[in-house]
Amino acid sequence: MYKQGDETGYWKGGGLGEGQGMMKNQGVIYGRKGEVEATIIVGEQVVEIAKEEWKLSINRCRNLTVSSCCLFDVCCHRWKREASLEEGGVGKEAWIVHNQNPKLSSMTSSSSCSSFTYICCLLLLITTMASAQLTANFYNRTCPTAMSIIRGGVSTAIARERRMGASLLRLHFHDCFVNGCDASVLLDDSATITGEKTAGPNVNSIRGFEVVDTIKSQLESSCPGVVSCADLLAVAARDATVQLGGQTWNVVLGRRDSTTASLSAANTDLPSPFLDLPQLISEFANKGFSAQEMVALTGAHEIGQARCGVFKQRIYNETNIDPSFALAMQRNCPRTGGDANLAPLDSTTPTVFDNAFFRNLVNQRGLLHSDQQIYSGGSTNAQVDRYRLNSAAFFTDFANAMVKMGNLSPLTGANGQIRTNCRRPN
Numbered sequence: 043m044y045k046q047g048d049e050t051g052y053w054k055g056g057g058l059g060e061g062q063g064m065m066k067n068q069g070v071i072y073g074r075k076g077e078v079e080a081t082i083i084v085g086e087q088v089v090e091i092a093k094e095e096w097k098l099s100i101n102r103c104r105n106l107t108v109s110s111c112c113l114f115d116v117c118c119h120r121w122k123r124e125a126s127l128e129e130g131g132v133g134k135e136a137w138i139v140h141n142q143n144p145k146l147s148s149m150t151s152s153s154s155c156s157s158f159t160y161i162c163c164l165l166l167l168i169t170t171m172a173s174a175q176l177t178a179n180f181y182n183r184t185c186p187t188a189m190s191i192i193r194g195g196v197s198t199a200i201a202r203e204r205r206m207g208a209s210l211l212r213l214h215f216h217d218c219f220v221n222g223c224d225a226s227v228l229l230d231d232s233a234t235i236t237g238e239k240t241a242g243p244n245v246n247s248i249r250g251f252e253v254v255d256t257i258k259s260q261l262e263s264s265c266p267g268v269v270s271c272a273d274l275l276a277v278a279a280r281d282a283t284v285q286l287g288g289q290t291w292n293v294v295l296g297r298r299d300s301t302t303a304s305l306s307a308a309n310t311d312l313p314s315p316f317l318d319l320p321q322l323i324s325e326f327a328n329k330g331f332s333a334q335e336m337v338a339l340t341g342a343h344e345i346g347q348a349r350c351g352v353f354k355q356r357i358y359n360e361t362n363i364d365p366s367f368a369l370a371m372q373r374n375c376p377r378t379g380g381d382a383n384l385a386p387l388d389s390t391t392p393t394v395f396d397n398a399f400f401r402n403l404v405n406q407r408g409l410l411h412s413d414q415q416i417y418s419g420g421s422t423n424a425q426v427d428r429y430r431l432n433s434a435a436f437f438t439d440f441a442n443a444m445v446k447m448g449n450l451s452p453l454t455g456a457n458g459q460i461r462t463n464c465r466r467p468n
C-alpha cells in the first residue's frame with residue numbers, strides 16, 4: 043500500500059488517493075504497525091495521523107499552524123504529493139512531520155530541514171519519544187506483578203459472583219467506544235466533571251466499579267502511580283473472558299487515563315438495543331469496525347444479563363421470537379413494571395463464554411432486539427451460522443476484534459495521566 047517517499051529518505055508512506063492511503067471521506071491513513079510514523083499536514087492544518095500513537099502529535103498540532111506545529115516536533119519535510127488529497131488538501135502543500143524515528147539525529151542537521159522557512163529541527167525529542175505505541179511488555183520493568191494482580195482480582199470477583207466477569211467485559215467496551223480506551227467511564231461526577239455513568243446506556247446498568255477499585259488499590263500498593271485504569275480495564279476484560287471459558291488474547295499496554303469524561307458522547311456512541319441491523323453496522327463502522335467484527339463483538343452477549351426494560355418490547359411485541367422463549371421471559375418481565383428484573387443474554391449457558399448465544403439466535407431466542415437482528419435474514423446470517431457451528435472461529439474473531447477495540451484512541455506519551463483513584467483525576 044505504501045511506497046517509498048522520495049524526499050524524506052525513510053518515509054514509507056505514499057500516495058494518499060483513495061485505496062492507496064486515504065479512504066474517501068474518512069480521513070484515515072493506514073499504515074502497517076511500526077512502519078509509518080507520520081503526521082500529515084495539509085496547508086496550515088494537521089488533518090491526519092498515521093497511527094494512534096501519534097495522538098500526542100496531533101493533539102499538539104491540531105489547531106496550530108505548520109510552523110508552530112513543527113516547533114513541537116523534531117523535523118518537518120515537504121512531501122511530494124503523488125495523488126491529490128481527497129478532502130481539503132487539493133492544491134495545498136502536504137507536509138509530513140516526522141518524529142520518533144531512529145534517523146532523527148542525522149535528519150535534524152540535513153539540508154532538507156534547513157531549506158524550509160519553518161524551524162523544523164528542534165526540541166521535544168523527549169516528549170515525542172514518550173508518545174510510544176502500546177506494547178505487550180509495558181509494565182514488565184515498572185510493575186512486574188501488574189498482570190497477576192489484575193488476574194487475581196478478577197478471579198476473586200468472579201468467584202464471588204460469576205456475572206461480574208460479564209460486567210467487567212462490558213466496562214471495557216463502554217470505555218473504549220466513548221472517546222477511546224481512557225477509563226473515562228470510571229470517573230464519578232464531581233464539581234468539575236460530569237461523568238458518563240448517568241448516560242442512558244450506563245445508568246443503573248454498568249457495574250464493576252468496586253472490583254476495579256479493589257484491583258487498583260492493590261496495584262497502587264505494589265507500584266504506585268504506574269498502572270493506568272484504562273489498562274486495568276483492558277486486562278480485566280480479557281481475564282474475565284478467559285476465566286468464563288473464552289479464548290485469550292494479547293493485551294497491549296501503555297494506555298493512560300483521561301482527566302475528563304463525556305456524557306454526551308456516552309449517550310451517542312454506545313449502541314442501543316433497539317437498533318436494526320443497518321444501524322448496528324453503521325454505528326460500529328463509525329468506530330472503524332466491519333459488520334463482521336460487529337457480529338463477533340456482539341458475541342460478548344454470551345455472558346451477562348439484561349434488564350426487563352430493554353427487552354420487554356421484544357418479548358411482548360415481536361414476531362421473530364420463539365413463543366416458548368418469549369413466554370418464559372415474560373414470567374419475570376411483566377408487561378408493566380418490573381423493569382429492573384434480570385434475564386440472561388444467553389439463556390442456554392448464561393455464565394459460560396461459549397457459542398450458545400449464536401445457536402440461540404438461530405432458534406429465535408435472542409433476548410435483545412439488536413441481538414436477534416444479526417440473525418434476521420440479513421447479510422450477517424451466514425456468519426452467525428458459522429459461529430454456531432464453529433466455536434473456534436467465533437473465539438478467534440472475537441479475540442481479534444477485542445484487540446482492535448482495546449486500541450481505540452488510547453492516550454499515550456504525555457497525554458492523560460495515571461490516575462491514582464480510577465474514580466477521579468489526580
Ligand code: HEM
Pocket residue numbers: 205207208209210211212215246247248249313314315316322339340342343345346347348349350352387410412
Ligand atoms: C452490538 C451492540 C450492542 C448493544 C446494542 C448492546 C446492548 C446491551 C444491553 C442493552 C445490555 C443489557 C444492559 C442492562 O440491561 O443493564 C448489554 C449487556 C452486556 N453487554 Fe452489550 N451491547 C452491544 C455490544 C456489546 C459489546 C461489543 C460488548 C463487549 C465486547 C458487550 C458486552 C455486554 C455484556 C458482557 C453485557 C452483560 C453485562 C452484565 O451482565 O453486567 N455488548 N448490552
